[in-house]
Amino acid sequence: MLLPALRHVVRCGYRDAGKRFQQIQRTPFRQWVLQRGQNTVVSEAGSAHATAATPNSATNRIVGQWLVGCSGLVLGAVVLGGVTRLTESGLSMVDWHLVKEMKPPRTQAEWEAEFSKYQQFPEFKIMNHDMTLTEFKFIFYMEWGHRMWGRLVGLAYILPAMYFWKKGYFTRKMKVQALGLCGFVFFQGLLGWYMVKSGLENKPESYDVPRVSQYRLASHLGSALVLYCASLWMGLALMRPANKLPNTRGIVLLRRFAKGTGALVFLTALSGAFVAGLDAGLVYNSFPKMGDYWIPDDLLAFSPAVRNVFENPTTVQFDHRLLGIGSLAAITSLYLFSRRMHLPRRAKIAIGCLTAMAYTQVVLGISTLLLYVPTPLAATHQTGSVALLTFAIWVLSELRKVAK
Incomplete structure (x- = not known):
């Protein structure tokens, strides 16, 4: 299209050539040039985006x-x-x-x-x-x-x-x-x-x-x-993505209860390290009593008294029992409390798995104690503590707030 315009300049002079160029601007050629430029800009922007990905x-x-x-x-x-x-x-x-x-x-x-x-x-x-x-x-x-x-x-x-x-x-x-x-x-x-x-x-x-x-x-x-x-x-x-739970008083209480329960499960698992470190599972291999007593007489045998919590095998086992039973009670209460609310399906499944694992873990712990800590059963019990913690994290994840 440009070549005919140049020829017209030679033949007819500059004045007529101006008219010819105005006609060319009204042709599809100008639209093609403009569209070509826009595509180039878009292509360059796309390549820049590809080299620096964003989350x-x-x-x-x-x-x-x-x-x-x-x-x-x-x-x-x-x-x-x-x-x-x-x-x-x-x-x-x-x-x-x-x-x-x-x-x-x-x-x-x-x-x-x-x-x-x-x-x-x-x-x-x-x-x-x-x-x-x-x-x-x-x-x-x-x-x-x-x-x-x-x-x-x-x-x-x-x-x-x-x-x-x-x-x-x-x-x-x-x-x-x-x-x-x-x-x-x-x-x-x-x-x-x-x-x-x-x-x-x-x-x-x-x-x-x-x-x-x-x-x-x-x-x-x-x-x-x-x-x-x-x-x-x-x-x-x-x-x-987080579940869009209504910010009602019941949901807020359930979320707080779940956080406290998760912390208790973590503390119970951590107390198991003191049981393992002191071989505390090898003393008082009976349940629910410790020997003939609900509270053994050597519970505070060390002085000062705070040493018993971390260094007395009897006290360490006693504390682990209390934490385990407390975790089971808290998880059971969480399950019953959640039944009164309308929760997403995933949240209900997570709470159900947590509850089932809690009872399984208690049975494993009691069996390990009564059988004098056999290695396969004790290893299963230790693994169960992490599984229980996993379900607690899952529950918290399902109940977390939607990011603003």
Whole structure:
């Protein structure tokens, strides 16, 4: 279209050419040029958007699935740690190296050297002085597996977090949360070694058998449970939208009751670490009474009295019983209270699962006690405590407020 206009300039002069150009502007050519320019702008904006993704419902779901998967790995670490404790394998590895210990002994000479190091510490001298190399390999592999699982947990948090950060999947708030979770994983590893060191110290006057400090054991378990709950809570919040519950007085009370019940479940699980650390499950293997008494006479045998709560096996077991029964009563009340309200289907299912798991956990705990703490049943009971905590987090997630 331009070429005929130029020819017209040559033939007819400038004045007539102006008229010709005005005609061209009224043709579809001008519209095509304008539309072409708009498409170019849109294309450039789209490419810029593609290079710097912004968080949306799709990316939030991906991040949520990652966090829920990480919480599953933490659950595995807690279960494996409990089995390691029950099989008395936790003190078999007397060194801690982040990378070097990832390769277990392979040759006979390497195994004998590792066994020789273990023989220098109190657990072998007092409890396992007749242990064979084959028996040592079993407890070594138990502890080695637990530590390697811990490293897997660390990689599962750190590597995807770096990828999501680079891809722009995180909001500013999520970046802070991701840094907190990754830092907490590293802290958890250091705390685990700090716990093991307490069992390698020569303090025969403190206990009849070498064991890790119940305070450090509770700290190690407690931090793992905090990491688990935080990951699961954030993952569920990103994957599922909050239910639009009416902000009535009953719903507010139910939500507060659920928070208190969840805190009680967490405290009960944490008290189990003191039971494990002091082998308190091996005293008073009867229920509902402790021996011939409802309240044993050695409940306050230590002085000052506050030491009994954390150091007296009788008191520790008594407290764990009370917390377990209290958790069962609270969950039952929560279930009955929720029946009076119109709740979404998912919320009802979550509360029902929590209630069923609470009764299952109590049966497991009583059976473990009466049967003198058999390892498979005790491990199932410890796993049940985390399952109960999982359902409590699910209930809280279903009852949470809608973000404004």
